[in-house]
Amino acid sequence: VTLPEVTALLMLGGLVIYALTGGADFGGGVWDLLATGPRARAQRTLIEQAIAPVWEANHVWLIFVVVVMFTGFPLAYAAIGTRFHIPVTIMLFGIILRGSAFVFRHYGGASAAERWGRVFAVASLVTPFFLGVIVGAITSGTSRADGYFTWVDLFPAAVGLLAVALFAFLAAVYLTCETRDAALRDDFRARALVAGVAAAPTALVAALAAIAAPGTAHFRDAFFGSWWTWPLHAATAAAAVIALWALVRRRFRLARAAAAAQVALIIVGWALAQRPYLIAPDVGIDAAAAPRVTLILLILATSAGMVVLAPSIYWLMRVFKSRRAA
Amino acid sequence: MRRRPPERGRWFLRATIAVGPLGFLALEAGWMVTEMGRQPWVVYNVIRTNDTVTPMPGLAAPFVAFTLVYIGLAIACAFTFWRQVKESLA
Numbered sequence: 001v002t003l004p005e006v007t008a009l010l011m012l013g014g015l016v017i018y019a020l021t022g023g024a025d026f027g028g029g030v031w032d033l034l035a036t037g038p039r040a041r042a043q044r045t046l047i048e049q050a051i052a053p054v055w056e057a058n059h060v061w062l063i064f065v066v067v068v069m070f071t072g073f074p075l076a077y078a079a080i081g082t083r084f085h086i087p088v089t090i091m092l093f094g095i096i097l098r099g100s101a102f103v104f105r106h107y108g109g110a111s112a113a114e115r116w117g118r119v120f121a122v123a124s125l126v127t128p129f130f131l132g133v134i135v136g137a138i139t140s141g142t143s144r145a146d147g148y149f150t151w152v153d154l155f156p157a158a159v160g161l162l163a164v165a166l167f168a169f170l171a172a173v174y175l176t177c178e179t180r181d182a183a184l185r186d187d188f189r190a191r192a193l194v195a196g197v198a199a200a201p202t203a204l205v206a207a208l209a210a211i212a213a214p215g216t217a218h219f220r221d222a223f224f225g226s227w228w229t230w231p232l233h234a235a236t237a238a239a240a241v242i243a244l245w246a247l248v249r250r251r252f253r254l255a256r257a258a259a260a261a262q263v264a265l266i267i268v269g270w271a272l273a274q275r276p277y278l279i280a281p282d283v284g285i286d287a288a289a290a291p292r293v294t295l296i297l298l299i300l301a302t303s304a305g306m307v308v309l310a311p312s313i314y315w316l317m318r319v320f321k322s323r324r325a326a
Numbered sequence: 327m328r329r330r331p332p333e334r335g336r337w338f339l340r341a342t343i344a345v346g347p348l349g350f351l352a353l354e355a356g357w358m359v360t361e362m363g364r365q366p367w368v369v370y371n372v373i374r375t376n377d378t379v380t381p382m383p384g385l386a387a388p389f390v391a392f393t394l395v396y397i398g399l400a401i402a403c404a405f406t407f408w409r410q411v412k413e414s415l416a
Contacts, residue, residue: 085382
């Protein structure tokens with residue numbers, strides 16, 4: 001394992017944690033948008049209570065990934081900022097409006113709450129979709145002629161949908177552990193089951209798009225033909241089945257762990273198949289890396305930072321997320 | 327007659343209100359000094375702003391969009407603050 005690969009692993013770790021925490025926040029917003037039935041109001045309140053103490057900390061992980069890339073892989077950072085300028089900008093708008101709307105909804109009074117609530121919910125849908133589009137385009141970005149629209153393609157769109165489905169699934173599973181109210185818990189249990197099952201055809205579409213797109217040949221070959229292919233896919237499938245089974249049997253804490261493992265394994269699989277590229281097919285991990293000394297300092301600095309950050313995050317989650325409902 | 331403690335005095339409180347915006351002014355002025363004062367360099371004596379701008383065409387579109395969004399957010403922010411003040415007086 002080379003120094004640039006260690007740095008890339010840092011980014012992968014940040015991305016996985018971001019998906020498991022920030023991703024679930026987006027998913028919470030999706031369920032706010034889709035709140036229905038006699039308990040729609042209670043659903044929205046639960047979502048807000050679940051997100052409020054942690055969402056700012058959760059989105060630190062995206063900043064972490066961006067900063068590590070900016071410092072460790074400046075060429076990849078520049079390439080993403082140029083080629084995917086449009087989806088990155090849309091995502092940025094989504095993040096700005098989502099965060100602002102969350103605060104304005106809380107402090108703006110009843111009529112403002114409804115308006116900002118809608119902004120929050122729509123931004124929660126748009127932002128992860130474009131995050132997925134960017135991730136997909138990093139994998140298949142050159143299946144069309146070079147330019148600023150290579151991300152407008154089937155595979156990035158499929159990954160965008162998959163991101164939304166997985167985040168909605170994660171959020172619904174997490175929310176079953178956030179309330180003692182049996183009816184409310186069943187609402188989110190049903191939503192988790194629907195989203196978990198809906199993620200499967202979305203993943204299938206993404207896989208088919210990967211097979212069809214010429215730009216994803218390297219990814220496809222690695223994803224389906226490496227030594228790790230079958231162990232990894234088997235583990236992902238096992239996590240997915242355990243998550244759904246645990247939901248059916250109302251073993252919500254087990255479902256939460258399995259759903260998180262499932263999403264983490266999907267991202268790890270993507271990253272393994274993406275290797276040795278940061279952006280396929282022309283920006284390699286080694287070629288895009290910053291000078292050696294920068295990488296060493298970056299790894300030292302992030303390690304030192306983790307000594308402070310990891311216990312803080314642990315306590316934050318412990319205070320707000322443990323045993324609330326169990 | 328008991329004297330009010332100095333931190334509750336009329337003029338002290340008025341002065342407190344008057345200096346309220348100064349913190350923001352200092353913050354913004356500081357930003358302007360660092361960002362504008364450094365031009366035409368984006369990293370001083372290393373790389374010029376001109377050489378770092380994205381080749382992406384049509385940058386007017388995101389510029390206008392960001393400006394409008396932030397004007398909108400500033401208005402929303404002012405309304406929210408005003409509402410908080412009114413509520414605390416009521």
